[in-house]
Amino acid sequence: MIKKTSIYSHPLVHHLMDPEAQKGIPGVLYLENRENDDDKKVVAEIMARCFAPTLITTTSWEGFHFVGHEIRITEAVDCYGAVVWPSALVLCYFLEMNVKQYNMVDKNVIEIGAGTGLVSIVASLLGAHVTATDLPELLGNLQYNISRNTKMKCKHLPQVKELSWGVALDKNFPRSSNNFDYILAADVVYAHPFLEELLITFDHLCKETTIIFWVMKFRLEKENKFVDRFKELFDLEEISSFPSLNIKLYKAMKKNPRSAGYPQSRAWKAKAISSRLLL
Numbered sequence: 001m002i003k004k005t006s007i008y009s010h011p012l013v014h015h016l017m018d019p020e021a022q023k024g025i026p027g028v029l030y031l032e033n034r035e036n037d038d039d040k041k042v043v044a045e046i047m048a049r050c051f052a053p054t055l056i057t058t059t060s061w062e063g064f065h066f067v068g069h070e071i072r073i074t075e076a077v078d079c080y081g082a083v084v085w086p087s088a089l090v091l092c093y094f095l096e097m098n099v100k101q102y103n104m105v106d107k108n109v110i111e112i113g114a115g116t117g118l119v120s121i122v123a124s125l126l127g128a129h130v131t132a133t134d135l136p137e138l139l140g141n142l143q144y145n146i147s148r149n150t151k152m153k154c155k156h157l158p159q160v161k162e163l164s165w166g167v168a169l170d171k172n173f174p175r176s177s178n179n180f181d182y183i184l185a186a187d188v189v190y191a192h193p194f195l196e197e198l199l200i201t202f203d204h205l206c207k208e209t210t211i212i213f214w215v216m217k218f219r220l221e222k223e224n225k226f227v228d229r230f231k232e233l234f235d236l237e238e239i240s241s242f243p244s245l246n247i248k249l250y251k252a253m254k255k256n257p258r259s260a261g262y263p264q265s266r267a268w269k270a271k272a273i274s275s276r277l278l279l
């Protein structure tokens with residue numbers, strides 16, 4: 001029998017979290033417009049959704065409780081996308097707690113930088129048509145986790161597809177067939193050299209009506225400037241903040257092309273494309 005231990009008390013999780021994140025107390029459930037003192041209570045609730053099996057088996061996994069399901073995620077140690085990051089938990093919790101406002105049933109959803117697939121799995125369990133994407137080397141583990149946790153449990157079986165930011169977007173995701181209601185992204189901004197390409201990808205996948213839910217972990221000043229770049233193209237609304245994790249959850253929609261700043265952004269995009277020949 002597997003004894004479930006909160007991931008808080010499990011040594012495996014320590015590398016995932018800031019030390020402050022482990023001091024919370026369970027409490028209130030709502031997310032929007034919270035005062036900062038609620039932060040630790042909600043963070044504790046979010047993190048309490050994880051558990052690790054105490055029984056040692058040949059295959060290792062970590063467990064998560066969302067949408068009434070036990071989700072088992074296999075992680076790897078060789079790359080960033082191979083562990084579940086706290087931002088993913090924040091996004092899963094948000095999706096589960098806000099189903100009335102943001103109903104996922106039959107919606108077209110794409111996740112970029114899906115990593116181990118937890119967010120895509122939760123969106124699928126909530127009834128969405130999901131496309132989970134990441135770099136080619138991540139897709140095997142991503143597909144494994146998604147199949148294992150969604151088969152016979154979801155209205156629509158999720159798809160797994162390669163999407164390397166900024167690469168062959170017109171070929172693999174032609175604008176004419178992109179019809180996403182939601183774009184999900186957890187912890188996609190950090191010290192990697194593809195921030196421009198990431199922005200191009202958000203822009204490419206987004207129609208006027210698409211809603212982006214993006215969870216950002218604030219680390220270094222250089223990466224944090226990405227938020228300003230992002231605001232040139234998108235109207236950004238901070239939905240929730242978790243100071244103890246240095247995480248913010250944003251909702252964004254494409255700016256009206258006629259609004260201030262957009263032509264500037266177009267110029268930036270043209271420059272980025274011509275300098276890197278990305279598309």
Ligand SMILES: C[S@@+](CC[C@H](N)C(=O)[O-])C[C@H]1O[C@@H](n2cnc3c(N)ncnc32)[C@H](O)[C@@H]1O
Nearest residue numbers: 081084085088113114115135164165186187194
């Ligand atoms: C910090 S991990 C977050 C993973 C997952 N969203 C989570 O929160 O657990 C960043 C993810 O972005 C992906 N990624 C990094 N650079 C990428 C690129 N150029 N194109 C596509 N995905 C990329 C990584 O493979 C990884 O899955």
